[in-house]
């Protein structure tokens with residue numbers, strides 16, 4: 001059912017009012033104003049979400065985030081804006097350096113000694129990691145029999161296909177883009193910075209107890225409201241004790257949807273392993289008293305902030321990964337934990353240095369020296385310590401150097 005535009009809240013009743021709101025948001029965030037086309041897409045998304053709220057009531061934050069990132073043709077990952085890389089909103093490890101993909105290729109090849117020579121990559125972004133892995137595997141005459149990609153964004157899928165056609169046209173036929181999880185998979189699954197883009201709920205400790213974040217509308221725009229919650233389901237039920245220790249005003253994220261995503265994925269992994277690389281923590285550190293504002297982050301043109309209701313559909317929204325929850329979910333799904341360590345340890349123990357000795361090879365960011373690329377990938381205050389690697393396996397007898405006991409931490 002379509003709502004008369006006169007019944008929509010004032011901020012998205014007409015394009016001019018919406019432009020004013022977005023321009024105001026850009027001033028507050030100190031970022032450049034998007035072009036009119038981008039504002040038009042954002043405006044349509046705002047109308048769509050406002051209608052949903054009108055008919056069904058306020059939205060749990062996870063549902064708002066799902067729309068903001070993935071609404072068909074309108075959400076951040078579904079519409080056409082350039083997201084990854086220096087000209088986009090944020091930079092991921094494969095965009096920084098080919099050393100990342102080359103080193104992951106070494107781990108994948110190690111795993112192939114104990115499983116089928118297949119890769120299934122989730123959320124392949126620009127396609128950069130896929131190309132770097134394939135190039136390295138080809139150099140070592142150890143190509144995968146098949147490389148599968150499962151990507152939710154039609155726009156990014158197109159970019160991945162274009163990049164592969166441009167860089168490795170002779171390998172194009174080895175890659176298959178899947179629409180859904182396969183019935184069964186043997187081989188190596190990979191997901192770099194995918195879990196942190198899966199929607200989450202917001203919780204706040206209040207004088208009345210724990211409250212859940214919902215998105216509502218007023219004439220001025222979207223706003224958050226926190227409603228007392230009854231601990232009746234999922235994470236909240238299991239974690240009553242943790243939450244009770246939070247002081248009033250403590251904000252956090254919870255991640256039932258991420259657990260569901262992992263279970264679904266592991267149910268299709270028949271034999272082999274899965275590497276999850278992402279910003280995140282073990283649970284105790286994630287919900288520490290020293291992190292009273294949670295870990296929610298938005299990214300727009302390399303600016304980081306924590307206002308998820310602004311720049312609707314034009315910015316990325318993420319929150320750190322709870323690796324303890326994922327490891328527990330994996331055990332509950334019949335998988336084993338192969339290892340858990342920092343990105344720096346994993347890449348170092350997997351042999352990244354062997355590529356450093358080679359000639360300066362910076363095809364992704366030509367002006368950045370190999371030393372700078374390494375620094376970003378490995379230094380503790382950059383991706384080195386902030387990104388963790390969790391390895392999971394099913395019916396797999398091998399081990400990966402990246403998780404050798406020297407690098408192993410608890411999870």
Ligand SMILES: C[S@@+](CC[C@H](N)C(=O)[O-])C[C@H]1O[C@@H](n2cnc3c(N)ncnc32)[C@H](O)[C@@H]1O
Pocket residue numbers: 077084092093094095122123124125126129150151152153156191192193194197198261
């Ligand atoms: C932050 S980007 C990371 C891209 C890439 N892996 C990289 O490292 O550059 C997140 C990616 O995950 C994809 N994505 C998000 N949720 C997904 C899901 N449930 N299944 C598959 N891909 C997903 C997005 O479309 C996007 O390609």
